Amino acid sequence: MSGPWVEKYRPQELKDIVGQKQIINRLEKYVGEESMPNLMFTGPAGVGKTTTALALVKAILGDYWRQNFLELNASDARGIETVRNNIKQFCRLKPVGAPFRIIFLDEVDNMTKDAQHALRREMEMYTKTASFILSCNYSSKIIDPIQSRCAIFRFAPIKGEDIVERLKYICEEEGFAYEESGLETIVYYAEGDMRKAINILQATASEGEDINESSVYDVVSKAKPQDISKIVTSALTGDFMGARDLLRDSMVLQGTSGEDMVAQIYQDVSRRVVDGKMEADIYIDLIEAIADCDFRIREGANPRIQLEALLTKFL
Numbered sequence: 001m002s003g004p005w006v007e008k009y010r011p012q013e014l015k016d017i018v019g020q021k022q023i024i025n026r027l028e029k030y031v032g033e034e035s036m037p038n039l040m041f042t043g044p045a046g047v048g049k050t051t052t053a054l055a056l057v058k059a060i061l062g063d064y065w066r067q068n069f070l071e072l073n074a075s076d077a078r079g080i081e082t083v084r085n086n087i088k089q090f091c092r093l094k095p096v097g098a099p100f101r102i103i104f105l106d107e108v109d110n111m112t113k114d115a116q117h118a119l120r121r122e123m124e125m126y127t128k129t130a131s132f133i134l135s136c137n138y139s140s141k142i143i144d145p146i147q148s149r150c151a152i153f154r155f156a157p158i159k160g161e162d163i164v165e166r167l168k169y170i171c172e173e174e175g176f177a178y179e180e181s182g183l184e185t186i187v188y189y190a191e192g193d194m195r196k197a198i199n200i201l202q203a204t205a206s207e208g209e210d211i212n213e214s215s216v217y218d219v220v221s222k223a224k225p226q227d228i229s230k231i232v233t234s235a236l237t238g239d240f241m242g243a244r245d246l247l248r249d250s251m252v253l254q255g256t257s258g259e260d261m262v263a264q265i266y267q268d269v270s271r272r273v274v275d276g277k278m279e280a281d282i283y284i285d286l287i288e289a290i291a292d293c294d295f296r297i298r299e300g301a302n303p304r305i306q307l308e309a310l311l312t313k314f315l
């Protein structure tokens with residue numbers, strides 16, 4: 001099995017990008033006009049921001065895209081000075097065979113505010129010859145003067161049905177048999193992240209197995225949805241010790257991390273409300289407790305203790 005499938009199956013053209021239809025339609029207009037403003041792509045990981053940027057660059061700069069394109073990781077450990085020097089060197093040269101040059105900066109939300117102000121000055125300096133595409137997970141972490149200089153595109157998590165369709169296509173290309181329930185299981189764990197979905201698919205396939213529920217569980221170090229459901233049901237029905245034992249089994253035997261566990265409990269509880277199996281006022285109380293637990297775990301508190309404390313709130 002050669003190379004990562006996320007690269008092998010990265011769409012090369014805008015039309016092949018899954019979901020994100022409105023964004024692609026807007027971007028295709030820029031291609032038609034052969035010009036574009038500075039752009040900001042925001043949204044969760046693995047939903048196509050980098051892929052879209054690369055496809056757009058190739059479409060708009062044509063055959064000369066390589067000569068006129070610079071890709072930088074803004075949170076690069078080498079710091080803003082290197083980033084600025086790279087931008088300066090690149091922008092000083094005239095565009096070759098294209099009307100302008102494009103700089104793609106990934107993870108801009110990891111830059112300090114000072115670095116963002118420096119970036120803004122670079123953006124102002126080269127407005128005539130270069131356009132920027134900035135990518136970030138949270139636009140709220142970007143200073144206003146940069147936001148106001150960009151057309152903002154908000155990428156959404158990829159819908160389950162679109163992920164399933166893409167995974168089927170890859171299975172067929174690679175010659176792997178799959179069961180629908182196996183693909184649905186991948187969707188559950190991927191949480192709208194296409195990169196994660198394809199990586200789980202490849203990991204499962206590399207075990208030499210067909211893609212089914214159990215082969216997917218074997219490669220994902222997360223709890224099974226049924227086990228989470230049992231934990232929540234036990235806790236809600238007053239069996240705290242039972243819920244605690246199941247929690248321990250899942251974390252110790254399956255290696256589920258605290259962050260994943262709290263996210264899966266959240267998914268389970270949310271599904272119960274949507275399915276009408278939990279009253280809204282109970283949900284409202286629980287969601288506050290889940291949010292507290294999530295925050296504490298992310299801040300470094302002991303996950304087992306926090307999760308057990310969370311289960312007591314279900315009683």
Ligand SMILES: Nc1ncnc2c1ncn2[C@@H]1O[C@H](COP(=O)(O)OP(=O)(O)OP(=O)(O)O)[C@@H](O)[C@H]1O
Pocket residue numbers: 005006007009010011016017018019020043044045046047048049050051052106135136137158166194195196198
């Ligand atoms: N919308 C999509 N359509 C098809 N494939 C996708 C899509 N989004 C992501 N992928 C797959 O996932 C891989 C990673 O996507 P990409 O690098 O574009 O994510 P990203 O949104 O830029 O994430 P990050 O915020 O982590 O940089 C791609 O190489 C591709 O295989």
